[in-house]
Amino acid sequence: MAAVIEWVPNISEGRRLDVVEKIVAPLKSLDGLKLLDYSSDPDHNRTVITAVGSREVLIEGALALYGGAVEHIDMNEQSGEHPRLGAVDVCPYVPVRDVSMKDCVKLSKEIGAQVAEKYDLPVYLYREAAAAEHRQSQSVIRNELGEYEGLAANMGGERWSPDFGPGKPHPTAGATIIGARPFLIAFNVNLDTTNVKVGKRIAKAIRGSSGGYLNIQGAGFYLEEWEEGPVTIRSYDEHGAPKLNHGTYRRPAGKVQISMNFLDYRKTPLYRVLETIRREAARYGVGILETELVGLAPAEAFIFAARWYMQTDNLNLDKQIIDFQI
Amino acid sequence: MAAVIEWVPNISEGRRLDVVEKIVAPLKSLDGLKLLDYSSDPDHNRTVITAVGSREVLIEGALALYGGAVEHIDMNEQSGEHPRLGAVDVCPYVPVRDVSMKDCVKLSKEIGAQVAEKYDLPVYLYREAAAAEHRQSQSVIRNELGEYEGLAANMGGERWSPDFGPGKPHPTAGATIIGARPFLIAFNVNLDTTNVKVGKRIAKAIRGSSGGYLNIQGAGFYLEEWEEGPVTIRSYDEHGAPKLNHGTYRRPAGKVQISMNFLDYRKTPLYRVLETIRREAARYGVGILETELVGLAPAEAFIFAARWYMQTDNLNLDKQIIDFQI
Numbered sequence: 159m160a161a162v163i164e165w166v167p168n169i170s171e172g173r174r175l176d177v178v179e180k181i182v183a184p185l186k187s188l189d190g191l192k193l194l195d196y197s198s199d200p201d202h203n204r205t206v207i208t209a210v211g212s213r214e215v216l217i218e219g220a221l222a223l224y225g226g227a228v229e230h231i232d233m234n235e236q237s238g239e240h241p242r243l244g245a246v247d248v249c250p251y252v253p254v255r256d257v258s259m260k261d262c263v264k265l266s267k268e269i270g271a272q273v274a275e276k277y278d279l280p281v282y283l284y285r286e287a288a289a290a291e292h293r294q295s296q297s298v299i300r301n302e303l304g305e306y307e308g309l310a311a312n313m314g315g316e317r318w319s320p321d322f323g324p325g326k327p328h329p330t331a332g333a334t335i336i337g338a339r340p341f342l343i344a345f346n347v348n349l350d351t352t353n354v355k356v357g358k359r360i361a362k363a364i365r366g367s368s369g370g371y372l373n374i375q376g377a378g379f380y381l382e383e384w385e386e387g388p389v390t391i392r393s394y395d396e397h398g399a400p401k402l403n404h405g406t407y408r409r410p411a412g413k414v415q416i417s418m419n420f421l422d423y424r425k426t427p428l429y430r431v432l433e434t435i436r437r438e439a440a441r442y443g444v445g446i447l448e449t450e451l452v453g454l455a456p457a458e459a460f461i462f463a464a465r466w467y468m469q470t471d472n473l474n475l476d477k478q479i480i481d482f483q484i
Numbered sequence: 485m486a487a488v489i490e491w492v493p494n495i496s497e498g499r500r501l502d503v504v505e506k507i508v509a510p511l512k513s514l515d516g517l518k519l520l521d522y523s524s525d526p527d528h529n530r531t532v533i534t535a536v537g538s539r540e541v542l543i544e545g546a547l548a549l550y551g552g553a554v555e556h557i558d559m560n561e562q563s564g565e566h567p568r569l570g571a572v573d574v575c576p577y578v579p580v581r582d583v584s585m586k587d588c589v590k591l592s593k594e595i596g597a598q599v600a601e602k603y604d605l606p607v608y609l610y611r612e613a614a615a616a617e618h619r620q621s622q623s624v625i626r627n628e629l630g631e632y633e634g635l636a637a638n639m640g641g642e643r644w645s646p647d648f649g650p651g652k653p654h655p656t657a658g659a660t661i662i663g664a665r666p667f668l669i670a671f672n673v674n675l676d677t678t679n680v681k682v683g684k685r686i687a688k689a690i691r692g693s694s695g696g697y698l699n700i701q702g703a704g705f706y707l708e709e710w711e712e713g714p715v716t717i718r719s720y721d722e723h724g725a726p727k728l729n730h731g732t733y734r735r736p737a738g739k740v741q742i743s744m745n746f747l748d749y750r751k752t753p754l755y756r757v758l759e760t761i762r763r764e765a766a767r768y769g770v771g772i773l774e775t776e777l778v779g780l781a782p783a784e785a786f787i788f789a790a791r792w793y794m795q796t797d798n799l800n801l802d803k804q805i806i807d808f809q810i
Contacts, residue, residue: 162807192810210810255807341806432794449796457783457807460799464786467793468758470775473786480667481488481581481783481807484518484536 160212161257163265164341165219167249169205169227170242172198178205181226188222190215194454203238204247210254213265220249220269221276228277228331233306241300243282243309244332248296250285251338254456256476262338263287267321270336274323280313280333281322287337289321296335306332343420343459344452345428347435348413351444354380357414360438364416364431371434373426376418385411413447423455429463457481486538487583489591490667491545493575495531495553496568498524504531507552514548516541520780529564530573536580539591546575546595547602554603554657559632567626569608569635570658574622576611577664580782582802588664589613593647596662600649606639606659607648613663615647622661632658669746669785670778671754673761674739677770680706683740686764690742690757697760699752702744711737739773749781755789783807 171177178198182205185193191211198205211219224246231245240247249269251262263286270281288294292302303312309327312318319325320333327333349357357378362368365376389407392400416435420426436446458475465473476482497503504524508531511519517537524531537545550572557571566573575595577588589612596607614620618628629638635653638644645651646659653659675683683704688694691702715733718726742761746752762772784801791799802808 162810164806190810194806194809210806428794429790446795448798449794451796451799451804454804454806454809457787457805460790460794460805461783461786463794464755464789468754468775468786468789469772470777470786472774473777478777478780479783479786480490480520480536480780483520483780484488484516 162255164252184222202240280320284337285339373422383412488581490578510548528566606646610663611665666748699748709738
């Protein structure tokens with residue numbers, strides 16, 4: 159199987175859907191690129207595109223996408239809730255299968271160089287491709303540069319000269335952020351309790367920000383649900399004769415959910431966090447009802463879990479999984 | 485991802501390796517077919533070929549393979565330990581990914597019809613493609629027809645007229661068996677004991693033939709292994725003074741293995757049998773050291789396990805595994 163890379167470019171147009179269609183159209187006919195989703199948010203005035211493909215087709219796809227965005231989006235007339243630097247705001251490459259993070263970093267740099275050259279567009283490399291620590295986060299880059307409107311004033315110097323392209327913003331497309339990052343897995347655990355405190359405590363125990371696992375974001379919620387049904391209550395009249403009263407009962411039947419983002423499942427895997435949650439919940443006498451994968455995940459995230467639970471320690475995914483042979 | 489089907493044809497040549505190369509050669513250049521392995525056994529005088537591909541390329545591959553085998557193998561001069569019906573003895577199609585058993589049955593029938601037509605070769609359908617119960621097993625077919633040598637005498641009648649092709653054997657290539665079957669997974673469980681009785685008892689408990697799980701073949705073995713190392717023994721001489729004797733110790737350090745074939749992992753999954761073994765072993769105070777996948781397995785066999793252990797009940801492999809999207 160050829161390398162599989164996920165590509166999640168965000169463009170600064172979420173209102174003029176005809177324009178979005180024009181920009182996305184060339185991606186639909188690229189042989190070997192699978193457009194999984196694109197969804198536009200008019201408030202954010204932004205469209206998130208999700209596609210997968212191999213190295214070569216992603217270079218072609220990027221050139222087509224940047225071409226369309228530069229042609230159709232004028233940042234001087236663009237506004238929305240979501241902060242942004244340019245027509246293509248951010249463009250990450252994500253390793254999925256048979257490809258390393260290093261390969262994705264290399265690819266993002268190649269694409270950055272080509273996009274800068276072809277469209278005379280300043281490119282900032284971020285996340286794993288960042289040249290310096292202060293350039294790792296897309297929000298820091300946007301903030302310090304003052305978004306599209308601040309580019310002309312804030313670009314340049316050692317701190318903010320672009321990694322590729324000219325030292326001044328493109329007159330209509332601004333600048334762009336390109337890089338590589340791990341796959342983000344959204345995974346929920348539903349607990350057999352209606353006591354939200356248990357969920358909140360466990361979420362606090364496992365998320366990185368409060369001392370838990372690195373690469374884990376998590377929060378506990380109560381998922382409201384009510385159960386209703388017929389009920390018969392026996393009472394007695396003044397003479398002591400039994401009387402049946404028919405009515406309806408209503409009782410809480412919700413469950414508590416721990417909702418998580420796994421920011422780097424290769425380092426902090428699903429099964430380890432899940433089994434920590436199981437142990438923490440058991441301490442409150444609570445069990446796990448079920449878990450949910452939200453959206454997509456790489457096959458290996460689940461195969462890693464099977465390998466761990468089944469103790470198949472020497473399982474070689476590249477050589478022993480038949481699906482990955484073609 | 486296009487459908488992935490495994491193809492495991494067995495040809496009746498395992499000695500003239502130049503002939504094997506000639507027959508296999510066209511499979512190497514077929515775009516979209518991945519030849520995973522071919523190994524020849526001179527005693528059996530037989531070569532087992534393993535390849536994966538999608539429907540279309542497998543039809544092309546079959547026609548090429550049968551063409552080569554019919555051209556190069558003369559069954560009148562062939563002998564070996566392994567029973568066989570013809571130049572291509574048996575030709576199974578195995579669903580791996582995004583394809584049903586029904587699809588593979590259909591494919592095997594299409595290929596059977598084409599092969600019969602093109603090479604004037606009688607074709608018997610077996611396993612899931614069999615037209616009658618007595619035709620399900622390749623060994624029953626070979627036995628009742630009396631192998632290649634018995635074909636002319638035993639073919640025909642309602643019981644043994646071929647599913648496709650002429651009512652008499654091909655003068656040099658004999659007949660062939662084509663069909664569809666589930667993927668066979670070879671999976672071993674190593675127990676933390678040197679007591680082979682525990683392994684044999686558990687194997688008996690879980691294999692279908694002795695009352696255990698259907699679709700499971702299993703046996704318990706002792707994997708001999710010895711640990712050696714330096715040892716120092718303190719003794720005392722006749723005057724009561726301590727004396728150090730240096731030597732080497734040797735002690736059994738093997739483990740017991742339960743070796744299994746999963747004949748239909750969709751119906752009798754890895755995790756269920758493994759957890760039964762874990763429970764049975766615990767009853768003897770024995771734990772599981774590790775497990776081993778021998779050879780290849782479909783990704784879904786492991787993803788099914790992860791889904792079960794992690795309770796991700798609604799996981800939809802076709803829609804939520806990103807690798808399977810292209």
